[in-house]
Amino acid sequence: MKIITIVGAGQMACALSFPATQNGNKVRVVGTPLDRDVIETAKTTGFHTLLKRQLPSTGIEYYQIEDVNKALDGADVVICGVSSFGVDWFSDNILPIIPENIPLLSITKGMIDLEDGSMITYPQYFQSKLILNKKLSINAIGGPCTSYELADKDNSVVTFCGYDIDILRTLKSLFESPYYHISLSTDVVGVECAVALKNAYALGVSLAIGLTIGADGLGHEHYNSQAGLFGQSVKEMKHLLEIVGGGEENIILSAGDLYVTVFGGRTRKVGTLLGQGLSIEESIKQLKGVTLESIVIATRTARGVRVLAKRGIVKLSDFPLLMHVDNIINSGAAAVDIPWKAFETEKI
Structure with missing residues (x-):
């Protein structure tokens, strides 16, 4: 039996408690300052209010953030369970207190x-935030897996990445x-960039959903347009993987x-609302209280590409969908107008 301490009571982090406890491990879930109600409810009822599932009935304990040191005592593994909005909080408050012999x-x-x-x-960012001379094994999970379906024990295929294959x-x-199938990779950059980029492009594909169901929501969802945007997304993501130096197999x-x-969740919702004609401000207002990581990654990726284009390293014309999404989010584009013509190619 190993002790696994999860810091951040997010949906995916807590969904991992299912395979972890099934394997006979002990799980300790520590809430961030924003997770107080989640932890309190789970402690008294075993129910996760965001995942909307009963967590394992045995092998799991719950801690508020004040008891994080107690939860780390004797741990064999620490899981970073925060969203991208909590990365700096985790870096400042949790990284410094994780012992060097415990992998993250x-x-x-x-x-x-x-x-x-x-x-x-983020693994590279965490590495840069370590105090001088501290060594910590930083690993991450990537792959197509939703928290709800992992908790329901649907077959899920993921990749664990890190620099030490034995760890x-x-x-x-x-x-x-x-039901939880794990591949391993030492290509941290490739794996992590691959799964980060999908958020930006899932928003782009979801624009087609809003366009076809219409502003009144009475239309029918079409798939040709979604498929076209999906293909263009894969093309642009493959190019971005090349730019960051990730292995092409990570596509x-x-x-x-x-x-x-694209089949569900927050990113689909915001893309659909934008496709229906709502502005980014109106869409965010409708989804009040929902963290929209897709907007963050789309903004950061587009900003990086624009800088690289100014330096002559890439061409903006190679990323028409990303640029259109960025214009909608950050440049006040009046309406969704998919640049279909820019997707066309001619191969001889």
Whole structure:
């Protein structure tokens, strides 16, 4: 039996408690300052108010943030369970107190663009935030997996990435199950960029949903247009993977994660609202209280690409869908007007 401490009572982090406890491990869930109600309810009833599922009835304990040191005592693995909006909080408050001998496994998807247009993954960002000379094994999870379906034990295929294959094998042994299938990769940049990019492009594909159902919501969802945007998304994501130096095989993670994201969740909702004609401000207002990581990653990626274009490293014309999404989100584009003509190619 191993002790797994989850910091951040998010949906995906807590969904991991199912395969973890099934394998006989002990799970400790620590809430952030924003998770107080989630932790209190789970502690008294076992119900996760955001995941909307009963968590495992045995092998799991709950802690408020004041008891984080107690939850870390004797732990074998720490899971970063915050959203991208909590990355800095985690870096400032949790990284410094994780002992060097305990590996970190992050579920947070996203990237950060730097001033020169380059983009780094959250594992790279965490590494940069470590205090001088501290060594910590930082690993992450990528792949097409929704928290709800993992909790329901639907077959899910993911990749654990990190720089030490032996540590990755140990982490895999804690979580693999008949329904949770884990590949391993030391290409951290490739895996993490692949799964981060899908949020931006899932928003783009979802524009087609709003366009076809219409402003009144009475139309029918069409799939030809979605498929066209899906294909263009994969093309642009593949190019972005090349730019960051990720292995091209990671495109299967981008495509798989894009597929599952378009079928439901927050990103589909905001893309659909934009396609129906709402402004980004109106869409965010309708989804009040919902974290919209897709807007963050789309903004950061487009900003990075624009800087790289100014430096002559890439061409904006190679990213027409990303640029259109960015114009809608950040430049006040009056309406969705998919640049279909820009997607056309001629191969001889």
